[in-house]
Amino acid sequence: MLEQFWATAPTSYKVLVFSAMGLIAIGLVLSIVGNTSGNQGLAMASLPVIGAGLLLHVTGLVVRGQKIRKSYKK
Structure with missing residues (x-):
């Protein structure tokens, strides 16, 4: 799952x-x-x-959590 998330992660998360x-x-x-x-x-x-x-690290965790939460709702 980690490799898949990094490949599809938003640019804002990678920058953070x-x-x-x-x-x-x-x-x-x-x-x-x-x-x-x-x-x-x-x-x-x-x-x-x-x-x-x-x-910034904590902010990145929040961005990642939101992305994962949105993917579960779909």
């Missing part, structure tokens, strides 16, 4: 998923660099980036 993964990855890199270099400002700045990625 890749944007979420990108923001989380950037946030993690910023956090690691900030903590290893002792730059607490950079480490703290990474938290909102990770949070934005998580919000």
